[in-house]
Amino acid sequence: MSLAGIFLITFLLVHMGINLLVIIFDDPMVYNRAAHFMSSNILIKIFEIVLFGGLLLHVIFALILQVQNWFARPRRYNKANYSNTSFFSKFMIHTAGIILVFLIIHFIDFYFRVKFGHSTMIHVDGVMYHDLATEIVDKFKLLPFVIFYIAAFIFLGFHLIHGFQSAFKTLGLDHKKYTPVVQALAFIYTVVVVAGYSIIPLVIYFK
Amino acid sequence: MNLKLKIWRQKDTQNRGKFVNYELRDISPDSSFLEMLDILNEQLVTRNEEPVVFDDDCREGICGACGMYINGHPHGPDTLITVCQLHMRKFKNGDTIVIEPWRARAFPMIKDLMVDRSAFDTLIQEGGYVSVNTGSAPDANNIPIKKEFAELSMDAAACIGCGACVAACKNASAMLFVGAKVSHLSLLPQGKVEARERVKRLVAMMDKLGFGNCTNTGACEAECPKGINMTNIARLNREYYKAAF
Numbered sequence: 146m147s148l149a150g151i152f153l154i155t156f157l158l159v160h161m162g163i164n165l166l167v168i169i170f171d172d173p174m175v176y177n178r179a180a181h182f183m184s185s186n187i188l189i190k191i192f193e194i195v196l197f198g199g200l201l202l203h204v205i206f207a208l209i210l211q212v213q214n215w216f217a218r219p220r221r222y223n224k225a226n227y228s229n230t231s232f233f234s235k236f237m238i239h240t241a242g243i244i245l246v247f248l249i250i251h252f253i254d255f256y257f258r259v260k261f262g263h264s265t266m267i268h269v270d271g272v273m274y275h276d277l278a279t280e281i282v283d284k285f286k287l288l289p290f291v292i293f294y295i296a297a298f299i300f301l302g303f304h305l306i307h308g309f310q311s312a313f314k315t316l317g318l319d320h321k322k323y324t325p326v327v328q329a330l331a332f333i334y335t336v337v338v339v340a341g342y343s344i345i346p347l348v349i350y351f352k
Numbered sequence: 353m354n355l356k357l358k359i360w361r362q363k364d365t366q367n368r369g370k371f372v373n374y375e376l377r378d379i380s381p382d383s384s385f386l387e388m389l390d391i392l393n394e395q396l397v398t399r400n401e402e403p404v405v406f407d408d409d410c411r412e413g414i415c416g417a418c419g420m421y422i423n424g425h426p427h428g429p430d431t432l433i434t435v436c437q438l439h440m441r442k443f444k445n446g447d448t449i450v451i452e453p454w455r456a457r458a459f460p461m462i463k464d465l466m467v468d469r470s471a472f473d474t475l476i477q478e479g480g481y482v483s484v485n486t487g488s489a490p491d492a493n494n495i496p497i498k499k500e501f502a503e504l505s506m507d508a509a510a511c512i513g514c515g516a517c518v519a520a521c522k523n524a525s526a527m528l529f530v531g532a533k534v535s536h537l538s539l540l541p542q543g544k545v546e547a548r549e550r551v552k553r554l555v556a557m558m559d560k561l562g563f564g565n566c567t568n569t570g571a572c573e574a575e576c577p578k579g580i581n582m583t584n585i586a587r588l589n590r591e592y593y594k595a596a597f
C-alpha cells in the first residue's frame with residue numbers, strides 16, 4: 146500500500162514535468178517529441194506496465210483494507226469522528242474515489258486515443274507524431290474541462306497531504322526530528338503538484 | 353446543574369438496542385461523571401427500572417476498567433484522563449450528553465455501556481509477556497539500560513489497556529495498544545530475545561480477532577488517557593518488518 150503510494154508519488158512529479166513542456170514552450174513539437182519518446186522507448190514501455198501495476202496494487206489493497214475496516218465496526222457510532230486528528234486522513238477513500246473517476250475520464254481523453262489511434266497525426270522530418278500538444282490546447286479551451294481537471298487536482302492534493310507522510314509511518318519511519326521534516330516536505334510536494342498540474346489548463350485557457 | 357442524557361441501552365448481544373433519554377436535576381459540577389451515572393442509577397432503581405450497566409473498578413484512573421464514548425469522544429471531552437477522572441464541570445447546565453459503548457467487532461456487546469474487551473487479554477496471552485524470570489525489583493538495576501530506551505519503554509508501559517484507542521479509531525484498529533506492548537517489551541534486553549516471535553504473533557492475532565487496519569489518522573493518540581504516542585505504531589511496523597525479513 147505505502148510502497149505503491151510512494152511509487153505513484155514519484156510518478157506524479159515526472160508526469161508533471163513533461164506536461165509543463167506544453168506551456169513552457171510555444172512550439173508544440175517540444176511536447177510532442179517528449180510524448181513520442183515516452184511512447185516509443187522500450188524502457189518506458191516496461192515502466193508503463195509497472196506503473197499500471199502499482200496503481201492497481203494501490204487500488205486493490207485500499208479496497209481490501211477499507212472493507213476490513215468497515216467490518217471491524219459493524220455498528221456505527223451516533224456521534225463519530227469528533228477526535229482531534231489529521232483531517233484529510235478521514236476522507237482518503239472518498240478523495241480516492243474522486244481521483245479514480247478522474248483517472249478513468251483522463252484515460253479515455255488522452256491515453257486511449259493515442260493508443261487506439263484516434264488522435265491527429267503530424268509529419269515532421271519524416272517521423273509521424275501524435276499532435277497531442279494541440280489536442281491538449283483544444284481541450285483546455287473549454288471551461289468545464291478546466292474546472293473538472295482543477296477540481297480533481299485539488300482532491301488529489303487532499304489525498305496526498307495525508308498519504309505522503311502516512312506512507313512513511315506505515316514503513317516504520319517515525320522520528321521526533323525527521324517526521325516534522327517529512328510533513329513539511331509532504332506539504333511542499335502537495336502544493337507544488339497541485340499548482341504544477343493546475344497551472345497547465347489555466348495558462349492554456351487564458352492564453 | 354440539570355442535564356439531558358441520551359444513553360445507549362441494550363439488553364444483550366441478541367437485542368438491537370436503542371438510545372433512551374433521561375433527565376437529571378441538581379447534579380453538582382464537582383461530582384465525577386461516574387458519580388453522576390450512579391445518581392441516575394439510584395433513581396432508576398427506586399423507579400423500579402433497570403440501572404444502566406457500565407464497567408468501572410479503581411475510579412482512580414489507573415486500572416483501565418472504565419470506558420464509554422461520550423459526545424463523540426472515548427473517555428469524554430477532556431484529554432489524558434479516563435472517564436472515572438472526568439468531572440461534571442466540563443459540561444454546561446442544560447447540556448445534552450450522548451453516551452455510547454465502545455463499538456468494535458472485536459469488543460462484543462455485553463449490556464448497555466459494557467463491552468467484552470477480553471480480546472486485549474488474548475493479545476497479552478499471545479505476546480504481552482517475557483518468558484525469563486526477571487527477579488524482584490532490585491534486580492532490575494543490575495542490568496544497565498540506556499536511559500533513552502528505559503524512558504521509551506516506560507512511556508509505553510503506561511498503557512492501561514482501556515481500549516479507548518480501538519474505540520476512537522475510525523477503523524477500530526488496535527495498533528496503538530499492540531504498539532505499546534511491543535515497545536514496552538522489545539526495547540528492553542529482557543524482552544529483546546523474543547522480539548521477533550512476539551511481534552509476529554501479536555500482529556497475526558490482532559488480525560484474527562477482527563481489529564481494523566491502521567491509516568495513521570491519529571484518533572487513538574488524541575484520545576488515549578495515558579498519552580501513548582503514535583511513534584509506537586511506527587515502531588511496531590519497524591519491528592514487524594525486521595521480524596519478517
Ligand code: SF4
Nearest residue numbers: 511512514515517576
Ligand atoms: S494505548 Fe491508550 S487508549 Fe489504548 S488501551 Fe492503552 S491506555 Fe487505553
Ligand code: FES
Nearest residue numbers: 409411416418436
Ligand atoms: S475505573 Fe479504573 S481507570 Fe477508571
